Amino acid sequence: MHAHEVYxxxxxxxxxxRLFPDAFNDKLGLTFSLAKGLSWHFFLMWLFGINGLLYVLxxxxxxxxxxLLPGRHALRDAWHVFLHDLHLRREKPSxxxxxxxxxxxxxxxxxxxxxxxxxxxxIYKPTQLHWLTTLLGGYEFARFLHFWLTMGYVVFFVIHxxxxxxxxxxxxxxxxxxxxxxxxxxxxxxxxQR
Amino acid sequence: xxREEPDGPLSLFGGTSPEYPDDAxxxxxxxxxxxxxxxxxxxAAGLYGAWRWILGRPEIGQVPAPLRHALDFNxxxxxxxxxxxxxxxxxxxxxxxxxVRVNGVIGLDPALRLDRWRLQVKNLxxxxxxxxxxxxxxxxxxxxDPSIMAQDDSLDTYVEGDGNPDRSNSQPNxxxxxxxxxMDAIRALPxxxxxxxxxxxxxxSEDVHWGGARLSDFIHAYPPACGAHGRLPRxxxxxxxxxxxxxxxxxxxxxxxxxxxLLRNQWAAALHRSWRAFAAGHAAQVWHQAxxxxxxxxxxxxxxxxxxxxx
Numbered sequence: 001m002h003a004h005e006v007y008x009x010x011x012x013x014x015x016x017x018r019l020f021p022d023a024f025n026d027k028l029g030l031t032f033s034l035a036k037g038l039s040w041h042f043f044l045m046w047l048f049g050i051n052g053l054l055y056v057l058x059x060x061x062x063x064x065x066x067x068l069l070p071g072r073h074a075l076r077d078a079w080h081v082f083l084h085d086l087h088l089r090r091e092k093p094s095x096x097x098x099x100x101x102x103x104x105x106x107x108x109x110x111x112x113x114x115x116x117x118x119x120x121x122x123i124y125k126p127t128q129l130h131w132l133t134t135l136l137g138g139y140e141f142a143r144f145l146h147f148w149l150t151m152g153y154v155v156f157f158v159i160h161x162x163x164x165x166x167x168x169x170x171x172x173x174x175x176x177x178x179x180x181x182x183x184x185x186x187x188x189x190x191x192x193q194r
Numbered sequence: 195x196x197r198e199e200p201d202g203p204l205s206l207f208g209g210t211s212p213e214y215p216d217d218a219x220x221x222x223x224x225x226x227x228x229x230x231x232x233x234x235x236x237x238a239a240g241l242y243g244a245w246r247w248i249l250g251r252p253e254i255g256q257v258p259a260p261l262r263h264a265l266d267f268n269x270x271x272x273x274x275x276x277x278x279x280x281x282x283x284x285x286x287x288x289x290x291x292x293x294v295r296v297n298g299v300i301g302l303d304p305a306l307r308l309d310r311w312r313l314q315v316k317n318l319x320x321x322x323x324x325x326x327x328x329x330x331x332x333x334x335x336x337x338x339d340p341s342i343m344a345q346d347d348s349l350d351t352y353v354e355g356d357g358n359p360d361r362s363n364s365q366p367n368x369x370x371x372x373x374x375x376x377m378d379a380i381r382a383l384p385x386x387x388x389x390x391x392x393x394x395x396x397x398x399s400e401d402v403h404w405g406g407a408r409l410s411d412f413i414h415a416y417p418p419a420c421g422a423h424g425r426l427p428r429x430x431x432x433x434x435x436x437x438x439x440x441x442x443x444x445x446x447x448x449x450x451x452x453x454x455x456l457l458r459n460q461w462a463a464a465l466h467r468s469w470r471a472f473a474a475g476h477a478a479q480v481w482h483q484a485x486x487x488x489x490x491x492x493x494x495x496x497x498x499x500x501x502x503x504x505x
Contacts, residue, residue, distance in 0.1 A: 007397070028245065029245075029249040034395075036249075039261035039262070039264065039265055042261075042264060043260070123393075128276040130282065134283075139391065143397060176227075176230050176231055177226050177229075179223070
C-alpha cells in the first residue's frame with residue numbers, strides 16, 4: 001500500500017473517492033512528491049495565515065463584522081434559508097447584507113482557517129508543541145482534523161460556486177467589481193457602492 | 195444572494211438586466227466591471243504562473259529554491275522560538291507497540307555481514323589519533339551475504355541485478371579521511387532505552403521502544419571537526435550504505451547532552467526508515483534476549499549506516 005492511499009473518502013473497505021486525482025496532482029506538479037508537498041505547506045502557510053489575519057483585521061476595523069457575525073436567531077433563520085433555497089419554503093427570512101446561512105458559513109470558515117493553522121502547527125512541530133498535539137487528541141487525530149478541515153473548504157467552495165451561479169450576474173459582479181446595480185423606487189437605476 | 199435582486203428572471207451569469215434607463219450609469223458600470231474582471235483574471239493567472247515558476251526554479255536538496263529558502267526561514271524561527279527546549283514526551287514501556295510498522299524498504303540494505311560492516315565517519319576532530327583512522331573511508335566496500343538473503347523473503351524483492359547496490363550516483367571525489375568503526379565500537383557506547391512516539395506525516399504514528407547507542411553519546415565520543423570561524427557543523431547527516439536514504443538533523447540539537455528524550459527522538463526521526471530493524475519489535479529485547487543467530491541477523495539489518503559531517 002502506498003502511503004498516500006490513506007487519503008480517501010469511504011467507509012471501511014469501501015472507497016468512494018481517492019485523493020487527489022492524478023490529473024490534479026500533475027497540473028500542480030505534486031505527483032508522489034512528499035517532500036515538495038510538505039515544503040509547499042510550510043511556504044504557503046505564511047500566505048494563508050497572513051491573509052486570514054488581514055481579513056479578520058479588516059472586518060473589525062471597517063465594522064464589516066457586524067454584517068458577518070450570526071445573530072441570536074441565526075440558526076432558525078439559516079434553516080429557513082436552506083428550505084427556501086431548496087424551494088421547500090416560499091418566504092425568505094428577512095436579512096441584512098448577508099442572510100443567516102451566509103453569516104454562519106462565513107464565520108465558520110474563519111474558525112476553520114484558524115483550526116487549520118492550529119492543527120497544522122500540531123503536526124508540523126509535534127515534538128516542540130507536543131502539548132498542543134496532545135490537546136488536539138494526539139498526532140493522528142490532529143492530522144485527521146487537519147485533513148477534514150481541508151475537505152470542508154472543498155465543500156464550502158462547491159456550495160459557494162453553486163450559490164453564486166444561482167444568485168445571478170448582478171451578485172457575481174458585485175463580488176468581483178464591488179458594486180451592484182439596483183433599481184430605485186422611482187424606477188431610475190443607480191449605482192450603489194457596496 | 196444579493197440583498198436586492200432586480201426584477202426579472204435569474205440566469206447563470208447571463209445578465210439578468212432589466213431595462214436600466216440611465217445609460218450613463220450602465221456605461222460606467224460596464225467599464226468598472228470590465229476592469230475588475232480583467233484584474234481578477236490577471237491575478238488568478240498570475241497566481242498559477244507563480245506556482246509554475248516556483249516549481250521550475252533550480253532545486254536545492256530536491257526542493258525548488260524558493261521553497262527551500264522558506265524552509266530555512268522557518269528553521270531559523272523554530273530555533274529562536276524553541277531552541278533545545280522542546281523535548282519529546284516519553285511513555286511507559288506498556289504503551290509501545292509489539293511489532294513496528296514497516297513503511298518502506300528504501301535504504302534498507304540487503305543483509306550485511308556484520309564482521310565486515312563498518313560505520314564510515316567523516317569530518318571528525320582529531321581523527322588521526324583514533325585506532326579506527328583511515329586515510330580514505332571509501333576504501334571500505336560493504337558486502338552482502340547471500341546466505342542471509344536466502345532466508346528472508348522480504349529482502350529478495352528488494353535486491354535487483356547482482357544484489358550490489360548502485361553507489362554511482364554519489365561517488366565522492368578524492369580520498370576522504372575519517373574513521374571506519376566496527377559494531378563493537380558502537381556497542382562500547384552507553385546503552386539507552388526509551389519509549390517515544392515515531393510520527394510519520396504520511397499519516398500514522400507509533401509508540402516505539404528504542405534501545406541502543408544515543409547519538410549524543412556517539413558525538414561526544416567522536417566529536418566533529420569545527421569549520422571556519424571555529425563553528426561546529428550545523429547538521430549531522432546519516433546515510434545508508436547504499437546511499438539510497440539520507441537524513442540530516444540539526445547538529446546543535448543532537449549535541450546537547452542534557453536532552454536525552456529529544457536526542458532520542460531526533461535519532462529516531464533520522465533513522466525512521468534506514469534503521470527500521472532498530473525499531474523492530476522491542477529492540478532492547480533483541481539486543482539482550484535474542485539468540486545469537488537472530489541477534490546477528492537483526493544487527494546486520496539495523497547497523498548499516500554511514501555518518502557524515504555536516505555542512
